[in-house]
Every structure is written in C-alpha cells, then in structure tokens.
Amino acid sequence: MSVRTGLVAATALVAAVALAAPVAAAAPAAPRDGHGATREAMDANVKDGVVGIALQAKDTHGVWKATAGKGDLRTGAPRTAHDRFRAGSITKTFVATVLLQLESEGRLSLDDKVDRWLPRLVRGNGHDGRRVTVRQLLNHTSGIFNYTADEQLQRDVFLADGFLKNRYRTHTPEQLVGIAMQHKPDFAPGTDWNYSNTNYLLAGLVIEKVTGNPYADEVRARIVEPLGLRGTKLPGTSPGLPGPHSRAYSKLAETADGKTYDVTRMNASVAGAAGEIVSSAEDLNRFYAALLRGRLLPKKQLDAMKTTVPVENLGGYGLGLTEQKLSCGVRVWGHGGGIHGSISESVTTEDGRHSLTFNFNSDWTGDSDAIVEAEFCGK
Template sequence: MSVRTALVAATAVVAAVALAAPVAAAAPAAPRAGHDATRAAMDANIRDGVVGIALQAKDARGVWKATAGKGDLRTGEPRTARDRFRAGSITKTFVATVLLQLEAEGRLSLDATVDRWLPGLVRGNGHDGRRVTVRQLLNHTSGIYNYTTDEQLGRDLFLADGFLKNRYRTHTPPQLVGIAMRHEPDFAPGTDWNYSNTNYLLAGLVIEKVTGNPYGREIRARIIEPLGLRGTGLPGTSPSLPGPHSRAYSKLAETAEGKTYDVTRLNPSMAGAAGELVSSPEDLNRFYSALLRGRLLPKKQLDAMKTTVPLGDQGGYGLGLIEQTLSCGVRVWGHGGGIHGSLSEAVTTADGRHSLTFNLNSDWTGNSQAIVEAEFCGE
C-alpha cells in the first residue's frame, strides 16, 4: 500500500517500480456502512482520467467485486473483476515473508550483514555491505541508493523513446545494483529512512544464496502454492501477462499530456525482486489476510515484520509491510505497487478480516487513497 500508495511512482507520470513519499492524511470521516462510498470513489477516479479499475473487497458480509472504466481503449472492452495485473512493489511483502520464514528456520539472521551473503557486491562511492544488515534492506534504512532514480536508466526505461527501444531487454540484479553503486549512499546505514528498490534486489539475491534456489521458486513453494494463489506468479523475463487481463497504459513522459501508450508487454526483469509480481485482487486479499492472521509466519517474525520505522504522522514502514491509520481511526496493513501502466493497492485490517485490493490500469493519474478511505471509512 503506500503509506498511501506504499509510496507511488518513480516520476509523477510513469509509475515505475519506485515508490514516492507518503501523502497527508485525509480529514476525519464517518465509519463505513457499505460499499457505496467505495463505488463513488472509483467512479470519481474514472472521471479524473483513470482508464479502468478492478477491485475486490472482503469483509464479514462476504466478497464484493467491482470494476469501473475500460480494460482496452482500442476495443472499448470493460475491465473484469478477474483481471491479473503487474503488482509492482507489492512483490516486496512476498520477498520479506520468505526471508522471515528462513530466519524462523534458523537459516539466516536478519542482523547479519549483506556482505555475509553477497561479499563485495555492495561496495563503492561510500557503499559498504559490511555495514548494512539484511533487516535494513527490508525496512529501507540501509541508505543504499535507489537504482530506479538513476537519470540514464530513467530515460532508458520510463520515457517513451527509451522504453520502446528497451522494453524487452533483460536486466540482471547485479547489473542494476551496479548502477546504484555509481552513486553515493543516501545516508549512513541505520541513521535514516528512504525507499530504495535496490534493497529488494539485494534481498532477492540473499534468498538465492541462502536456499540455492531462485527467489521466485521459493515464493512459489512457500506462499503461492500453499495459499492456492492461482492468479499469482513471477514471470522472470517473460514479457507476457497471463490472462485474463486488461491492457496497461502509460504516457511514458514527465507530464500527463500527450500520447497514451499500450505498455502491457514488457520484460519485468527491470524490477526483479523489487516489483515483478503478477497477481489478482482475489489472490492479494487472500495473501495479506493469511499473513496478518499468522498463517505464514510465527508470531516472533510477524511481530518483527510489523515493527515499523515511523514516517511522521503517516504511519510506518516495517519489513516489507506498511502500516497506516486512516482518517476514521481504522488501522490497515499492506503495500502498494507501481510499474508501467499499473498502480495497485492491497490493504487489510490487523485481524485479517477486512481486505481490499484494487488495480488501476493507467499510471499518470488517480487517487488510490480516496478508494482506501472510502472502503474502510466511508458511509
């Protein structure tokens, strides 16, 4: 989730794998009584230029599925409630869960240094993996530079000319980490907080070192298969989006004006363990509900995951999990994700009983926080 949009969008228009700063809390609202406010917030997003929305909410009354807008601008086909989509940085909660499971099994310590598992990889221009812990990767207190903010990479991946040329290019985690190492750290490890996708590229590599398996295989075996998440996967380098799915749209520019591009097909290795996941509203509701109910982690590890770095009055960032107290006092946990043509939010209450996941299939506009507030706080 971002402390509203687990912080959304590498630029104001292109919802790359990066997330941005938390948004100010809304004015207090009355406790919710139904989904009418959620529907109204969805419709308002469509009026404001969002192409389409696919949403599912689950609470004590059952499951509510809703869509708005279009799934395909060329054919006019609407979005469907069964849509799969690129979930971007929601991937981070899956990665963090696997590392916490490995800790519970005694196979690593979160307080071990990155250099213990990836010797020499985090080095240069003031970066030093001997001073950064795995825990600091997961809660973004490492100070490691965020590779998606590199100016040249931004032109290559997030603006029209570069994206159209490079959309099918394969990027390896060491290559992307190497881009981050060309820059100075944001701060000394443990002294501050800043969202960095590089942290989770490294976390994925740590999983591979500990287990001997690709991180995607561990996520499938430990989370996807046990929970029966049939619409969820990690595509690796495949540019295809499995069906059913809508098209994904971006301006591929620094403004919200100009041509709209279909960016459905892309090689998600540009995001890797920081954001390659494909999922659905149903699956993400099931995942976060199971996680918060303690089905995936022992209490000690779940408590550690929910131990947050305060982000002002906006909430806090734990280990791949974001906490936010909404305007009506409801506390929710989750994550959000942005990647080309796709903005997603997944949140649930601490008891796992009320969950909400939705996806916008365009990345240059939208008020996701209004939908979250409407579902949990609206009349």
C-alpha cells in the same frame, strides 16, 4: 511520488495530473451492496483520468467485486473483476515474508550483514555491505541508493524512446545493483529512512544465496502454492500477462500530456524482486489476510515485520509491510505497487477480516487513498 503507490518508480517521472481524454461512464452503484462510498470513490477516479479500475473487497459479509472505466482503449471493453495485473512493489511483502521464514528456520539472522551473503557486491562511492544488515534492507533504512532514481536508467526504461527500444531487454539484479553503486549512499546505514528498490533486489539475492534457489522459486513454494494463489506469477523475463487481463497504459513522459502508450507487454526483470509480481485482487486479499492472521509466519517474525519506522504521510514502514491509521481510526496493513501502466493497492485490517485490493490500469493519475478511506471509513 506516493510511497504507497509508486514504489517501483513506473511513475517516478510522471506528474499526478488528470488526463484530459474522455472516459466511459462507470457502472452505477448497487444501492444495497454496502460499499456505496467505495463505488463513489472509484467513479471519481475514473472521472479524474484513471483509465479503469478492478477491485475486490472481502469482509465478514462476504466478497464484493467491482469495476469502473475501460480495460481496453482501442475496443472500449470494460475492465473485469477477475483481471490479473502487474502488482509492482507488492512483490516486496512476498520477498520479506520468505526472508522471515528463513530466519524462523534458523538459516539466517536479520542482523546479518549483507556482505556475509553477498560478499563485496555492495561496495563503491561510500556503500559498504559490511555495515548494512538484512533488516535494514527490508525496512529501507540501509541508505543504499535507489537504482530507479538513476537518470540514465529512467531515460532507458521510463520515457517513451527508451521504453519502446528496451521494453524486452533483460536486466540482471547484479547489473541493477551496479547502477546503484555508481552513486553515493543516501545516508549512513540506520540513520534515516528512504525508499530504495535496490534493497529488495539485494533481498532477493540473499534468498538465492541462503537457499540455493532463485527467489521466485522460494516465493512459489512457500507462499503461492500453499495459499492456492492461482492468479499469481513471477514472470521473470516473460513479457506477456496471463489472462484474463486488461491493457496497461502509460504516458511514458514527465507529464500527463501527450500520447498514451499501451505498455501491457514488457520484460519486468528491470523490477525483479523489487516489483515484478503479477497477481489478482482475489489472490492479494488472500495473501495479506493469511499473513496478518499468522498463517505464514510465527508470531516472533510477524511482530518483527510489523515493527515500523515512522514515514511521513504513510504512518509506518515495517519489513516489507506498511501501516496506516485511517481518518476513522481503523489501522490497515499492506503495500502499494506501481509499475508501467499499473498502480495497485492491497491492505487489510490487523485481524485479516476486512481486506481490499484494487488496480488502476494506468499510471499517471489516481487517488488510491480515497478508495481505501471510502472502503474502511465510508458508509
């Protein structure tokens, strides 16, 4: 599973192979838009089985919006450049930003033990919140088991029979953390790196304990509203997507063969602070550019966020923020996100001047890296 695109595990059981069903031809590239390589990479993804793509790039020359493929398999309607979509683990950068803001205000320390804020919640089968710090939650060095790797949860949430039965079921973060506690830790805290969605469920609960407010309220008040992110929502238990939006599609299976399901409507509380956010390409470009330019965090906290742990095939993982050096030497920062029927990517250069966000409205195939490389290194 790609660290950059499959973070919420919507595709945890789905093999990355091409869909055999035919797709509509994408619109031809505009020869003078300066993003010809990006357009070619988008078209190649659609030919290889991605249902549809919505993308926005912003640089010193302006904003470029593009789409490819279908937004609705039933009607044949195309995707729109203004689509809102489930952005999955991109939620993590928002959560980490709020915790770093709270640290800058002196309300907590990243070196606080988790047990200080969430007494006895992280206990069982070798887990011990007295040994795990908030920092280790944010950079995935806690060793805490990833609840979305639990086999029963995967059957209940990610495979067809379970999803269709439970798509509107509400999950609490405490219940999901409890699932993780039924397993042994992946390693002792601070000794290794492994991506765990449980870390960010706990981070959301720490925000709630420190502030007395749900983490989603703090994200809205501290980030969404100040930046004017009008297309960004924390849906909680609400199953619908705000418009405009395309449909979202999944195989809900371990392979890309078989039936394609419309998974647009779902209760995303199973992702919670690890991946429930709904947003748009425009909003996410604005968010990451503002973050990297220092509009959301003081320099000390932004530097901490950008202090990374080496990760194979990625570059580095900081505090809810990924770093990658591309083939042409350009370094980009951001995050990817996968959830049912949706794969998203949002990255920006360190100066925040060149940003890219795109979304696939299907989760069983796709080459996000090719699009990123094309935008920042292509001609």
